[in-house]
Amino acid sequence: MEFKILRVDLSGLKFREEKIDDKTLRRFLGGRGLGAYLALKEIPKGANPLGPENKLYIMSGPVTGTAEGFEAGRTHFVGKSPLTGLIGESNMGGRFAPWMRRSGYDAIVLEGKADRPVWISVINGEPRFHDASKLWGRGVHHAEYLIRKELGVGPKDGGVVAIGQAGENLVRYASIIHAGSRAAGRTGLGAVMGSKNVKAIFVMGDRQPEVADRERFEKGVEHLKEKIGKHPIKDALNKYGTAVLVNIINQIGALPTRNWTKGTFEKAEDISGEALAEKYLVGTRGCWGCQIKCGRLVKTDDPKWGVPEGSKGPEYETIFAVGSNWENGDLQSIIRLNHLLNDLGMDTIEFGNTVAVLMELFEKKDQLPEEKREELLKLLDGIRPLFGCPCPAMELAYRTATRNGIGEVLAQGARALADYFGCDCVAEARKMSLPAYDPRAIKSMALAYATSNRGGCHLRAYAVSFEVLGVPVKTDPLEVDPKKAKMVKEQQDFFASIDSMIVCKFNTFMTPSPEDYVDLLAGATGWDVTAEEIMEIGERIYNVERLFNVREGDPGDYLSRRLVEEALPDGPAKGETAKKALEVLLPAYYEERGWVDGKPTKETLKRLGLEEFMYII
Amino acid sequence: MAKWRIEVIEEFCKGCEICVKVCPITNLYNAGRVDKPVLRMSDRFGYQGYPVVEVVDPSKCTGCHLCDYSCPDLAIHVIKE
DSSP, X not given: OOEEEEEEETTTTEEEEEXXXXXXXXXXXXXXXXXXXXXXXXXXTTOOTTSTTOOEEEEOOTTTTSOSSSOOOOEXXXXXXXXXXXXXXXXXXXXXXXXXXHTTOSEEEEESOOSSOEEEEEETTEEEEEEOTTTTTOOHHHHHHHHHHHHTOOTTSSEEEEOOHHHHTTOTTBOEEETTTEEEOGGGHHHHHHHTTEEEEEEEOOOOOOOSOHHHHHHHHHHHHHHHHTOHHHHXXXXXXXXXXXXXXXXXXXXXXXXTTBSOOTTGGGGSHHHHHHHTEEEEEOSTTOSSOOEEEEOOSOGGGOOOXXXXXXXXXXXXXXXXXXXXXXXXXHHHHHHHHHHHTBOHHHHHHHHHHHHHHHXXXXXXOHHHHHHHHHHHTTOOOOTTOOHHHHHHHHHHHHTOTTHHHHTTOHHHHHHHTTOOOOOEETTEEOOSSOTTTSHHHHHHHHHOTTSSOSSSSOTHHHHTSOSSSOOOTTOOOTHHHHHHHHHHHHHHHHHHHTOOTTHHHHSOSGGGGHHHHHHHHOOOOOHHHHHHHHHHHHHHHHHHHHHTOXXXXXXXXXXXXXXXXXXXXXXXXXXXXXHHHHHHHHHHHTEETTEEOHHHHHHTTOGGGGGGO | OOOEEEEEOTTTOOOOOHHHHXXXXXXXXXXXXXXXXXXXXXXXXXXXXXXXXXXXXXXGOOOOOHHHHHOTTOOEEXXXX
């Protein structure tokens, strides 16, 4: 197994190649694991996330782009997050990583800072810098179009990742966008790319990714293909996309509504995946090799909310962020905002939560101190952000991306906005606002959010799968049982390995145990791995990320006040808070992990072979 | 008074005329109240094979953003100078 990294020195405009040895690779696999390990080793303590000392790791994994039938086209980005100041990492679908491997490199690392805007192309092992002054200030759709025009390649050849105006203007939750809609959205790594003056990266080539043991690999692929192909969740995802969750989550009272003050939304039916499929869907689209094809291609009828036909439709998280969280029941406006936020290169979840906080501030403006109220009204400059009304959001999106007026404050994220006006009305963990599953109604999500290393995130442990969907076993979402701590911990470890291979997490709904991936990984790499080793690698990765946070001053495993003190007023989870879940589950979780107060102990590090980082704790 | 620059990305424009129809100054021109419109449809054909919109008199633009907020293809942008 060979892993080739292209290091891009932007300060000196030079390229350098580096190979990762087999031993290190077997400890971290690639993708998220190797990225986090390199970030911990190479990014200096206390580095400015938007300074030249931060680095951006664009990683593929050993399985990326090797076979069809399951999703292995994802790219993982790692760096220090400008939003949280802790580890920042984000996983993106599409076809970028397979093209990157075909271009001759398994990973690209951006270091330093260019003195003028550039974009980078890597074609068949030949990296080049290009002048990006003509691309600067353009949306991602136009930037990608101009890049393809300059290189003379068609829309299906090669992959582009680009940042929009938000990334250029260092909005703290700017995302990196691929193919117009696939976003490495969370933790604001687009701003890191923007701070380095890199507008876009293009990769293309015809090198085939190598597979060590073809026979065993094919066996693993066949196993996954068969298991995924005949599972009912596959059909649901294909038919309705991730938005199929809107009705399911609304029914159990966990769909955050009106800036996290309610758990059910009366117009949920109008913004559900079923409504999307019935009225606006024109096709589906999958990532590299995927047979699920959950991506939506949509159109709209209302000229007020027009998008080009075949525009990429909103995911469940976006529908929550700019839909139910604003009490907005107009699906067409959600589609349009999704298109616009992708073009500007902004994380829809964080933007939705930030604007929801702004709406609440505007609603309660009479309770603010005199000077804060005047400042808010002055910054808003006549805009009236009201719950239930999506119209001012377009203006707010442009203003945030260009940091104009109120946009200057919105660009700092939901937590910073709430702090600025002295109103604790935000739902967050580690300064990153939460995605669309209310931890008060799904108890183990409280633990999953609080212990997620990159901040409030549903993808470190997707407890919804066993609490709501019943994969692999169904549990009661309102019950606080210390056994759930073990399930969350195991899922975190498993997902860390999955993110490092890199396979899509949607595959794990149908193949929820590490045994399903043994043949695949062993075949691709030639190592004699076992299911236990896959879990151990995951645990090692999770500890490395935690060590990064501890070194940078981790604020601890917490949920913001709204979730632990304010009870849900409606729905099946009426009267519930996340307080008890945290009190019971956190100690059990630390016990499972071998941590004390959220920090790994020396024994744990020794067991996982991380002695080199003992100095941190 | 603020100055505005209007940028049309002709490769993205599919000639739907929404921006021309919503522009307040262009509507005033159609009613004979001002001497020049801000936007109009040109005789040229864009990348997608449709006639594209063109900017006639940007100095009359009031910066209301109706055109860029309503463009389905994000092909027109009003930028503050």
